[in-house]
Amino acid sequence: MAEHREFTLRALVSGIVLGALLTPSNVYSGLKIGWSFNMSIIALLVTYGLWRSLMRYRSGVPWTIHESNINQTTTSSAASIISGGLVAPIPAYTLITGNQIPLVPMMGWVFSVSFLGIWVAWYLRRSLVLDTRLRFPEAVATLETMQQVYSHGKDALHRLYVLGGAALAAGLVKAADVALGPLPRWAPNASLERLTFNVDPSPLLIGFGGIIGIRVGLSLLVGAVLAWGGIAPWLLQSGWVVLPDGASGPQFGVLVEWLLWPGVSLLVSATLVSLGIRQWRQRRATDADDDAPLPAQPQAIPLLMIALASGLVVILQIVLFDIAPIMAALSIPLSVALACMAARVVGATGIPPIGATGQLSQLTFGLIAPGQMTVNLMSANIAGGAAGQCTDLLNDFRVGHLIGSSPSRQLIAQCVGIVIGSIVGVLVYRLLIPDPQGMLITQEWPAPAVATWKAVAEVLADGLDAVDISVRWSMLGGALIGSLFGFCEARADRSERLARLLPSSAAFGLAFIIPASISLMMALGAVLAWVITAKWRSLAERFVIAAAAGLVAGESIVGVGASFWMMAGNGG
Template sequence: MAQTTPIIPAQQSIIEFNLNTIILAIILAVILTAANAYIGLLVGMTVSASIPAAALSMAIMSWFKNTNILQNNMVQTSASAGEALAAGVIFTVPALVLMQAWQGYSFWPILILALSGGLLGVIFTIPLRRALIINRSLAFPEGVATAEVLQAGFQLTGTQANPTELNNSTHYKQTEFSSKSQLGVRHLLQACGISALFKLIGTGFGIFSASATWIKPLLNGQILANFSIQFSPALLGVGYIVGINIAILVLMGGLIGSLIGIPLNWYLQSDFWLEQVQVADTNLLTQTDWQQLANMIWQDNRRLGVGAMLVGGLWSLIQIAKPVWVSIKTNLKSFQSFKQTDNQILRTEHDLPFALLILAMPIVIAPLVFLIYPLLGGTPYPVMFTLIWTLFVVVFAFIFSSVAAYMAGVVGSSNNPISGVTIATVLVSSVIWFYLLSGLTQVAQIGGIIVMYLAAVTCSAAAISGDNLQDLKCGHILGSTPWKQQVFQMIGVVVAAIVLPFILILLDTSYGIGRASEANPNADFLAAPQAVLMRDLTTGIFNQSLDWLMIQLGALIAFIIIIVDSILARFKAKFRLHVLAVAIGIYLPLALAISLFIGALLRFWLESKLKHRTESEKAAHNKNGLLLASGLITGEALMGVLLAVFAAFVIPLATPIEYASWTGVIAFFLICLYIYKRSRAD
């Protein structure tokens, strides 16, 4: 979008929010926070919620009179903030429970970590708005796309028809949706309902299983062949959104960890694994034993993913070394020159006051100090260590918020290296704190907690900062008042920080996060790959128990991928190898990677059918397809959360029926057919 003049000019002032806007913003923030928390824990990936939030906002706000485009922008700003904060929390906080530092998910610590990290992300990126959106005019693709979606539901009224010639008698007014806009919203809501029904019938009533696994020993038990698939509309939606390139790489990782890794590991170490199940002869193994063996070997293979993610995270930071330096310098200069006063600036350039940001920082950081000080109370220098940790928080959050904001403008939020940022934070801070606390008997006990608290704040700040700049880019195009958007961003952070502890408690009780639930051990637990990785890294460093052989093999795999990708880049190939995507695939169950790939394959197939259409027709179909995929994700995720409430407070989830795997195959095929048919609808 080449336009530089806002749709609503600075000289024109319209109502940007009211009670209806605030209530709807809170409701959508809760819904999308819950949905993204569920899907992120399931597959280790999150998707931007700005476009579905904008579409839902327009559909709901159309019921009210005098709704305008800026009010809808405020709603999607809060809703997408909740989605972004969910990513920061679920990638890190579950590690504290998995490493048994916490006995369970506690409301106040999670609230403090999420709220402090999210608000720091907003504060640190406000001065970057002018530097990156106006002066540098970076792309911010999700922000531009959201602005286009909002404009599709509105039209100009008044004396002028050209947006660049607007005067005070001209404004944007919501009208009846065009047929294409109606189609997109209808697809979003319909897909949401179908996906929720799928989850209810499958997981709630046990009519079909959530996954199917086939394990077969070959060559007299020398080779252990296996295949699995997850029956999940949400995974189809995620695959559709991330596209064929990323999906192939995730599947490649799954093949390395499962289809190749399990048979190879079994072939090389069959005697060792037989000892683990206390059976001397493969002929005595039952199907249940084979299943247990395959799972144990796959868990061992996940350490390949640890090595690959370590190298991938460091490589991501090396690749963006120059943007990192540029973004940090830009933010420092922005803070130094951020001295605006009300009478010096236009409405569309009015950020939250600099003095307020400076005042807010100690208020935001103070709860973190009260959270960390009791942990360090038994150390020789509790005050000094607390001050050092607090300094780490400020420095890491500032640096990585700046990086995430800059990279969101360059490559978009979906390709932002948040995982790499978090891995780097955990690795660097673990090594530093290991030496700072060396000599203390409780180093392994408190070291992991200290590092994960730091990682949770940093990851939350980085996730929010990229989302913040995308929304401000959308607002810049539309003509929103920046400080009002920034307030709504903070509203989204506060709402998400309050609901996330409850969501984590419910999901862990009903399904299990990273391991089987004690209350419902037969349920398919949520993989939480990033959180499991953070646990393995921190406990391995502080306990000095990392299995370096498997990690080194994973690192070697990552180096090979990087070399091949460098060759592809040199030849300007369209298909690229992103090492972190492969590493996540190694860490994910193969069943999830296959479903993800099927969703991406459907999109690739549909796009090939549209290659002879005009660019505008392709864009319209693509937009409707993305809304459809978002509906599949949201529907299953919300029903998953609702079933978690039911399982936690009423009765456990139903046991699947005898032929649940086959009914699951049929139902999953019907969902794929639905996506194909609906995505082609004109």
Template sequence: MALRNWSSFIKPWHPQVSGSQPEFTLRAVLIGLAIGCLICFTNLSLGLQSGWISMMSIQSALIGFLISRTLPAPLTPQEIIVVQTTAVATGTMPLAAGFVGILPALTLLSVERDGSPPIHLSWLAAVGWSCSVAFFGVFLSPPIRKQVIIEEQLPFPSGTATAHLISVLHRLPPPDTSLRHRTGYRPVEDEEDDVVAPDILAGIPVVEEDEEDTTERDVVEHEGWYDLVWSFAVSGSLTLAAYFYPVLFALPLFGNYLAKEWLWYFTPSLSYVGQGVIMGFPTTLSMNFGMFVGWALLSPLSKWSGWAPGPVGDMSTGARGWILWISLGIMCADSLISLLPVVLEYISDAVRPWRRGHSNVEESDIQKHHETETEDRLVPTDWVIKGLLLSISIGTFLVWIVFGNQGIKPWATFIGFVLGGMLSIIGVRALGETDLNPVSGLGKISQLFFAWIQPGNIVANIIAGGVAEAGAQQAGDLMQDLKTGHLCHASPRAQFYGQLIGSSVSILVTTTAYILYNRAYTIPGPSFPAPTAYVWLSLARLLRDGQLPEHSAVFMGVFSIVFGLLSGAKTYSAKRGHWIAKWIPSGVAFAIGFLNTPSFSIARLIGGVTEYIYRTRFAKDGGDIRLIVIASGFVLGEGVVSIVALVLRTLGVGVASCFGCGHGLCGGCPAIS
């Protein structure tokens, strides 16, 4: 009976009836958009608070699976991948369009120092800016997919992990990551019902499961909704309580003096804890190591030595602004060193044909080709060419309309897109090999280049960096999804559709949410400090003026050298599969610990420790997947309820009590915000 119910639903999407993208269904897209909007709200809030967002592809697949279990006909594995792809494209727009860094940085401009007044975009102007950068990375994805997934077969660890999870949840055998014996999508008719059965639709025969996979699936299917709902509710309730009693998210655990003078307080945000679970123990450990060095050692040193005489939290004259430069040096060194092997390998691949001769090239190309999809399931080349030309042309025009000639010249924007395309290839290759997309470093490379071709123009420098970062970040995130789709036999064209739809909808969702936040809060401000905005603006000013705060250059150089060496060791160890690679401190995570106050890092460490204990002690019982579900509920709960808090603040509903806010760090109290 179950099979016949499936048959009645699947038959309209049989490739012989309705095309070769049976997974591209209305329900998959709508579920993906719903999940993506929740992730978008969450990423915008967390990005403005800490500068860190989460792609949440695994979480999207998990939530899509849970929703699927409530439908009369559950989603196929390929539909889940469309859900995931659409959700990721929708949820990552806050970073791709610069809402957590670029746009707040433009509001910090001053006529006296930068020659330009602060730029506050209207809703329509922000939509125009988002449209200019929202689709470039999407159209870059198909040709890059062919190179890094089909030809080079890069692992893309997160994308591969998601494919394994989807296989477990749908009782399928693990994906064949060797790619040597895969035969791609093959519609096979079921003898009894004359339709495509769901398991055959995956292009993979059903095999016996082992006990561990069965346990994991049962845990998610039977307890997943319960875990997601209670974790969402608890996190949301705590967030709402913190709105009315702001001290709940600014607890002076180390005393009022350290909280007020040195910003050492604790934010018991379950969303931060959930993010720590998702990041994993090694990353959160690196972040807290950076937090300790930055806020317990360097911050007091700069203050007591007179190098940063202002209030500790001041980004211009205080210790926070002083250690920002060291953070910037670490991020650039880590990103650039980690990219060197990728660049060298790319150059080696480019010159190899000239060494071997054309006959060997042809033979090598034949041996390397591992495409498993038919042409009608791939994105046509002419779509890619036309899409890139249109996205660059329209994007250049829209940037000119939004910012005018005083902002950035059209020819410079065009160069920014070209540079963004080249940097995207490097970033995607780095992501495919190391699971880290160094978009921050790539954006800084673009800023450095534009300091040369448009010297002295702060606005142009920031915008050009944003264009390059948008392409690299979006192409990288979407490539993880395409890797998952490749391993699970989903149509690349169906994923491409999902990416376009998700990006289009997210333009309106992200812009509207950002404008509402701007009206209700000061950004950057106590509630939403937007730390990466200061990174963008500070580097642009440095490239123009060449002036660093007193003695910061020495520390910047030393830390850059140290983390350049550590990055090289980490990259070398990772390429050889050595276990020590994950325990070598991540430069980017270490630097994020500098950018944010200690409260952001401590809560994430709690999540990282929880993840480590679960993974090492309870993973065999399905605890790892269950923990991901709970962490997703924590993150989404705060993200969604923060929109409720935003509405309350817009309507003039104030806090219930400012009790305990004597340290002056409660962002919701009228006297503070």
């Protein structure tokens, strides 16, 4: 009977504890570099190692694969709470309006948009999870790791040791950076330092580089060289950007005010074009397939819960942001439709188009509610939050389906996860960033997702006439290049060779919005991982991702803890 143990107290509590510990890591990295890390594999390794070790010292019931699934579902849902707006529309709303959402209402808001996405996923489960044409690559990676853990238990413990050792090393580096003063940031000369080309001794950046791979890492490098090494000096020479008198050191804040516009245009156009082509292609394939599975039939309880979640989101829009009831109500069908679209994209490509759904929602509200930036940000926030939790749960459903888990128990675990994630994520965000207007979109906290949402909202509110002519031309160039990227990326779905050679539009555009030092260090991590893989493939396949994840988790957890400690020392 042991193999059938699934929704146990220890599985749920393990997921809650890990979710609470790992959610700060994604908040930290989201504000630093605009990316987050799926915590499913970390959850699998940590809890398997923990319960296997405990079995050595006393008799007990084995830790089953179904308990691992409940554990990783809870952990990943908590850690993915940042899709609810914590590192993008919520800070952008504060930057634009000057209003900080109170603590408890912010928790309620993040929970409500995520809760809506969970029930959309439940409604889509039968039609998408059972669709064999949708591969769900992220779910496949989680399942393969799970199967390796349970078939080669000793190897799983070795991976856990590597992850823990890397986390300890990264934590010590970050602790030294905080306790002894900032570690040296070396730059070849003052001119390059001014353009943000310096060496940032950050294990987190190297770890993320190892995770994203050589293609994305080199795309960041090329984008940084073009933006900060080519365009930025030209802006200074032409007088379109003027530095303050006596300015020294990295001038990220001044330069990014111009560079973010072509970067954002490239990102938005690339994601929307590739998304549109993929959706059109999937629609044609579905129409041509007479054996395509039928959508799930409406069920009373899921529809009731969707109605409840929708009502909660509408009420919070009206109460917290003074959004007109009709606009608040319109956000629901748009968000549900975009969550469904994102779900099919994730099933086909493994890439969650959270940013694209948010920007598409922003563009829609820019048309139906021009000039209303609060509506543009917070109503669009619902689409991103719902899409994030919807796609996360569908990946978990696919894993559960393949190992025979109960979907209703996974849904409960997901709900528990977003409760924990909402509480911990909001507390961490507020403690890390007590003054968003003074701290964000700076060298210390580049917050690229915040910059993107803010820029789109401002353009849609004020119109292009309010933007300098040089910026408008840069936006047009970025949009054209992004559209070309999007077309090629959609084509790359059918050409493995093109997929390997094509630069990443997400990384290329992101390089315009973050300091060059961040791109350089992430590219370094990607190159190191590539070299190790080329020389020692078997070793790399077992340990590179574990080591990289440890570097990310170690620095971010110590960084969050150090921020809390300094705030406590200053009296809050």
